[in-house]
Amino acid sequence: MSDSSRNLDRRTFLKGGLVAGAAAATGSMLAACSPQSTGASGAHDDADGGTTASPVGAGYANPDGVGIPVNPDSTEDVDVVVIGSGMGGFTAAMLTKEQDPDAKVVMLEKQDALGGNTNFAEGGAGFLNMSPEEARAAVQADMIQRNFVVDASLFYALRTQQGDCADWLFGKHGVRVKDYGSGQPLYEGGTGASAIATLTPQAEQLGVDIRTGSRAFALVLEDEYAVTGVQYKASDSSVVQLNAKAVVIASGGMNSNPELLKLYSNVDLNKVMPLGVGQDGDGHLMVEQTAHGRTGLQTIDGFFAGIGTADDPCGFDSDLNTAAGFQFSSVFVNQYGNRFYDESFGFNTGSQLFFTCIPQVVLSQSQAFSLFDESYIQRWEAGEWQNGHNGFDSATKKGTPLEIRSNIEKVQDKEWFYQADTIEELGAAIASDVESFDAAGFVKTVEAYNAAADGAPDEYGKPQEFIWPLKTAPFYAAKVGVNAYNTNGGIHINTDAQVVDPNGKAITGLYASGIATAGWDSQVYGGGTNQPVALWCSCAAARHIVESRLNKTVAEDWMGDIPMASILGEDYANANPLG
DSSP states (O other): OOHHHOOOOOGOOOOOHTTTTOOOOOOOHTTTTOOOOTTTTEEEEEETSSSSSSSSSSSOOTTTTTTTOOOOOOEEESSSEEEOHHHHHHHHHHHHHHOOTTSEEEEESSSSSSGGGGGGBOOOOOOOOOHHHHHHHHHHHHHTTTOOOSOOOHHHHHHHHHHHHIIIIIIISSEEEEESSSEEEETTTTTTHHHHHHHHHHHHHHTTTEEEOOOEEEEEEETTTEEEEEEEEEEOOEEEEEEEEEEEEOOOOOOOOOOHHTOOSSSSSGGGOOOOOOOOOHHHHTTTTTOOSSSSOEEEEEEEEEEESSOOOOOOOHHHHHHHSTHHHHHHETTOOOOOOOOOOOSSTTTTHHHHHHHHHTTSSSSSEEEEEEEHHHHHHOOOOOSSSSSHHHHSSSTOOOOOOHHHHHTTTTTTTTSSSSHHHHHHHHHHTTTTTOHHHHHHOOOOOOHHHHTOOOOOOOOOOGGGOOOOHHHHEEEEEEEEEEEOOBBBOOOOOOEEEEEEEEEEEEEEEEGGGGSSSSSSOOOOSSSHHHHHHHHHHHHHIIIIIOOOOOOOTTTTTTOOOHHHOOOOOOOOOOO
């Protein structure tokens, strides 16, 4: 069992002190001991019996001691450590190993299975390099869609280099894409699970040391500007320290750690229903050991509305969730019983507005409810719907009946679900729970909606084809929240994917990739900021590591000799990739 001892401030997380056996704090899980005394502020007892604030995650109790080094049970010397086994992890590990076959490259994955959230992702990349002129125009569109709260330098680097990265992944390594009619090629099978299955044996053949059930939890520092390794808890509960020349953090966002996320986010997390696995914010806390300091504000990258609450979601894969939250024909009212946003879908990003902006529109309201009736159920069960769980489903399963009634049976007793024989009774039921809800005004809202269904002008501009009347009992309402793909914000990087301090100075030996990094999306998930970013970040990081940390030369043809144009066809033009 590792020694459990006192917490040290940031400047004592130095290589000399740690190697000399200086005591360091640990959380209960990582030390496999009883928890140290921690309060809501995340404070720990110091070596003199006083109390000092945790150097990471201010305000977070940090039960797992992430970002806090301990005295390890064993130590190994390697060259490169990659944290995470999604697209970012595999790319960084494999490209580094290809360019320096003698390098000892370790990839750590805390789950028992590989792939992380790439297993659920649809899209591959922006498949072709853009010219400077094309890249500038594309970046301008990226900035407009994201309200200009983005790092244009990162987007420009990505757009001008994305084709080389795609050639490496799809051409050189044979990850397969297919056009399913969703507007762009997707991973074969519709998810990135196929990509992980293709890359895993190749990584093993290259000699990448893949360790599952291995949770990285702390960086080893020479000083706050120099990272010299990482500590992880192995599957046998021992703590292993890997001394390394470079560490790449590709560990995802904060989605699955609401206690941490509430300290970094400015949204109502009671309405946020996280998707994916293992997004615990570990990488963010580790980076806070360095001169990078506190990671950035975590915004919510939502995709469609979802019914239920954060503590009791209907479930992303539920057909009822899809029907009530994902459709252009969905009708939402707020805490006052009113419709509340432009539903024309005819400006800025067109239909994409619904996919990526409606979650933020929902978050802007104190409460939101999705309405439907018996006629909606009949149409859904007859296969009449516009959007599936994702672009792949929307393209390949259109017309397939949805399973609704059995789903309703499962949720009909939930506090967030309402059923009534009349619209008046439905409004009264909601008003009994939501004091601001105007039941009489709600009835007028539905009457106006029904009039629009019959041909009257719609106040909110909804296309006639999507206005389904609410006239057939029974009537239903469900609280609406946000299906959150991931968080955005966090680790700041430069165009070599090096982690930087607040002034842009690089932290030697530390890189970050994918969702964990900042500067891509603001409040709105724009599409293409998951897999393409992970792929580009890790290509940039690996090339910089090989040249600057391993002192080798990256081959000019590192991307291989099979261009995407030969796979997709000479007439292919870049589209906005899905994540």
